[in-house]
Amino acid sequence: MPRPPTKPALNPPFLPLAYLPSPRALPPTRLYPEKRPRRLSSAAVSVVASTSFSADPSAELRALCSHGQLAQALWLLESSAEPPDEDAYVALFRLCEWRRAVEPGLRACAHADDRHAWFGLRLGNAMLSMLVRFGETWQAWRVFAKMPERDVFSWNIMVGGYGKAGLLEEALDLYHRMMWAGVRPDVYTFPCVLRSCGGVPDWRMGREVHAHVLRFGFGGEVDVLNALMTMYAKCGDAVAARKVFDSMTVMDCISWNAMIAGHFENGECNTGMELFLTMLKDEVQPNLMTITSVTVASGLLSDISFAKEMHGLAVKRGFATDVAFCNSLIQMYASLGMMGQARTVFSRMDTRDAMSWTAMISGYEKNGFPDKALEVYALMEVNNVSPDDITIASALAACACLGRLDVGVKLHELAESKGFMSYIVVANALLEMYAKSKHIDKAIEVFKCMPEKDVVSWSSMIAGFCFNHRNFEALYYFRHMLADIKPNSVTFIAALAACAATGALRSGKEIHAHVLRHGIGSEGYLPNALIDLYVKCGQTGYAWAQFCVHGAKDVVSWNIMLAGFVAHGHGDTALSFFNQMVKTGECPDEVTFVALLCACSRGGMVSEGWELFHSMTEKYSIVPNLKHYACMVDLLSRVGQLAEAHNFINEMPIAPDAAVWGALLNGCRIHRHVELGELAAKYVLELEPNDSGYHVLLCDLYADAGRWDKLARVRKTMRDKGLDHDYGCSWVEVKGVVHAFLTDDESHPQIREINTVLEGIYERMKASGCAPVESHSPEDKEVSKDDIFCGHSERLAVAFGLINTAPGTLVSVTKNQYTCQSCHRILKMISNIVRRDIIVRDSNQLHHFKDGSCTCGDEGYA
Structure with missing residues (x-):
């Protein structure tokens, strides 16, 4: 005796309920719009009558759909006493999907949902296809739950739909449930799953899917292999991606694009360029995507000639007006520092999207024009273009450079309103902006609220504490970071700066040991940061040893050692070291001459000081700035040439600042020249009226000269200004x-x-x-x-x-x-x-x- 049919369960045979509610928990009124049949005009009614060839409403509905008359079909559906058959529903759903008519489609879904306890395979698949196309994944889940029978097409729609909606881990979970349900995947399943693996990224899951590809015999399908290459590239495994590429017997342009872009994404720009040249050699015609990715990479490689060739090739192939290509051109020129050309491309664009504006904002910020970056952002707002997370992050970076807290706070509010605070790139940019705007406590608030933190987040906080002279907190955060995240060279540089500022030599040596253990002792500025640590902690021997092992010395390395010799009172050694620097071919900069003039000042070497000062313009084409003039005034003042120092100030081509007048004041204190010292104090206190150091210097001048009445007046002024407190x-x-x-x-x-x-x-x-x-x-x-x-x-x-x-x-x-x-x-x-x-x-x-x-x-x- 056959068993009676049982009503299928509303829930499918898998349970991703950590992410998705049960269909019963979703009331229909929240899923679909309220059903409000619209009254048709008499003309529309006549059209319906004219297209009706049968009393069968299902046949009438199919006829209306075949003629593309969506409004009449929907009216007929909602006004009929009996529901149409499955074929009529399928025709209506396909028409809604083709027209991208979201509201009518959801109304039709609500109608079908009210009249069906469960959906047949053909009807359910039609509904799934439409709902996923509309991005209505929750409604698609409800329909999927009411399907007693599902084929591979049903699963493919759901897996692909969840992936497109950004629910990548849920899409992978659906794929696992599909395999457990015994449904055999097809050639369309794997590209959907692999896209989700690359988006997470989940390398282990990608390897598992790769094994499934081979097991089910799809190892020769071009679309599947293209998706495999992309997945491996996004997971950072360019080697595995290249193995897939090399194993392909048949390739299309997408294959070449996937592999070339994979090399670029993993920092292998030269390898990607070589593969692009091989593509041209094999007479494979590049398309827009190829040229776009290669254009951006040529900018990263600083290859101007090749970049111009790509620009010409794009014009020749008719891509010059394409928005995506123009965006890549802007990025390329920005990478090359050619913002004039980038601005020209941007200005000539007929249509601009958010990426176009973002490329200009980011380009200006990274090339040292943060003011222009904010101007472009303001223009973007005027044009009512909605910014994305990268736009806001780039604008925040410009605010950090300029200290524009006012604009930064507005961007913070905008990021919160758009839901971008969960994007780590935005949160990291906020940390830097608040830290550089000297609102480190606000940065701490943002940091504590971040759902996840990466090495950039921790490094930004550590560097921010250093910037705000809270070095102990910087070291505290560094030690806490080590428990969870591997630091990079930027992290170590910030931590070493904190050690140098506090004289924490032993902690600095421990960090040096970490650097050696991680094998990054030669990365970027890190060797210079180690030299600076030992110099500032008074360990010139360690500093010299670090300088000697530093293979790629730059002008900064020489300057740090030069400043170290000066700080330790070795002026003669500093001058000899400078001569050695010049002999090696290293060109000095402004900082070099500040250290050299300081050495002459503290060593009383007047003739050497004048010679170096004149050589700046005559030999090295360096225009002296206020620091150089202050050093020369200090040199002349310390040796007692006060009148010459005063005349030197009066003949300066730029207005002297407080440091210049302060140097003269200090010289007057040393040599007890009260009258000239009072003149210097007058100017310096006009420029820095609340600087306690200059007030103390004037007090010392009066004390050394025995002018007790004037000393009392200065001290009273300090008390009145609240400058008499010693915060040492x-x-x-x-x-x-x-x-x-x-x-x-x-x-x-x-x-x-x-x-x-x-x-x-x-x-x-x-x-x-x-x-x-x-x-x-x-x-x-x-x-x-x-x-x-x-x-x-x-x-x-x-x-x-x-x-x-x-x-x-x-x-x-x-x-x-x-x-x-x-x-x-x-x-x-x-x-x-x-x-x-x-x-x-x-x-x-x-x-x-x-x-x-x-x-x-x-x-x-x-």
Whole structure:
């Protein structure tokens, strides 16, 4: 006795319910538009009557569909008392799909859904095809769930539809369920699945599908092999993609395009170009896609002649007006730095899409014209072109360069309204924009809300903390990053900069070890960052060793070492090193001459300084900037040529800034020239009225000259402006831990031991007769502990270092401000008493104290 037929389950034999709701959970009113039959005009009714050749509504409906009369067919469907047969429904759905009539199609679906408990294979497939074409994947799921029978076409529609909708992992899950259901895939299945594998990307799943291709005998199908190549290329496996390509016995233009583009996507531009030339040699005619991808690659290779050849070939083949090709031309010229030509192509375009605008914005930003990038973005808004995620990211990068927080905040709001905050490229651009706009706390908020973070996200935060002088947080984030993500060279450069800024030598050496372990010690700026670390931590030996092993030295490498020699007071060595640099053929730049003039200034080498200054324009065609003029004023002022320095300022071809007048003020303090010093102070305080450093310099001038009444007035002015607070902070690294000290800091756990050490050193200084007598007030004639151990942060840091390091060990301290005269004298004496080398790198220069002397030669402290 045969079993009675059972009602098919509404759910299909798979359960991707983590992503999709059950069909029963989707009420029809949310799936389809409300059914509102429209009243037809009398003319339309007559058309219906004229096309009716039978009382059968199904036959009438098929006839209307065959004549393309969609409105009449829909009216007939919704006004008939009985539902039409399956063929009539299929005809109507195909007409809606062909016309891309979304609203009528959904109304027809709602009508069929109300009258059918489940759908037959032919009807269900017609509905699936239409709904997927409309992008209505949720409705397609409901129809699919009500199909008791499904063939490979049904599964192909669903797998391809989910892939096109961006639901890539769900598409792969559907493919697995299809295999488990015992449905044999066909030649159309695999391209859909492989596109999803490449989009995820999921290399392992792609390999599994490749095995299925071979098992089911589709290894010779060109379309399938083309999809395989594309999948491997998008998964970063260009070798496997090339193996597929080389195994093909029959190729079409798409095959060549897929492989050429695959090489380009994986950074193998030269290999891709060679394959393109082979394609031409084999007389395979390139199409628009070929020329577009090769055009972009020629820009990346900086091959201008080849790029122009491709432009000419495109014009010859009639592609010059195509939007996609014009976009690739803009990208090519932008990659070559030829923004004038890119602008010409852009201006001549009859039609522009979002990618056209984005290419111009990105091109201007990457070529150092962020202001023009924002101008193009503003013009894009005027033209009512909707930006995509790449557009917003490029505009945010321009805002970061210019510090345009106002525009950046608006872009942030736009990204949120468009749902782009989940795009990691937009979130990373926001991190950089807020960090460079000095709103690092806002960057932290964005970072914490990011659903996923990559190496760029972490690197942006670490570099952002460094940019905002929050170096300890930079190192904290770096250590947390190591637990989850492998850092790249940019990450290491930012972390090394944080170590250099805080004098964290041991942490820097640990990062150096990480660099060597990852095998990227020669990438980009990283070798220079290592040299800079050791120079700023006072380790010239390590810096020199790193410089010597650096194979591809550039001008930056030479400049860092040059600045290191100058900072350590080795002016003669710096000049010799410069001569060696020139002999190797390395051309100096503006930074080189800043370091050289500083060396001459601190060494009192006036004639050498003038010679170098004149050689800038005469020999190297470098126009001096304000930093060079400030160095020359400092050189003349330090040796006592104050009148010459003043005349030099008056004859400058550009307006002097605060640094230039400040150099003259410092020289007047050294040589106690009050009148000229007051003139310099007048100009410098007009330019920088709230700079406490220049006020202190003027105070020192009056104190050294004994002008106590004027000193009192300057101090009162500082109090009125709120500049009398000492925000000095010093750092010292002990056993891999960086300890920070503020002025008059009493919070450190070892403060009692620190004070005891300072008191013991003071007693030894008194016993040896070297206790200094210093006075900044007419009433202060006697020296006391309060005068010498004033609580300045560098003294506390040095004392802490002496306590917690072995005898003979170097103590290295970093300070955020200028080291005062009193501290300079005291630290020289401490180095002599304890027989220890002490390095203090302040905001102005590096001081290496040894045996009672300093490498700065007491310049500025006399």
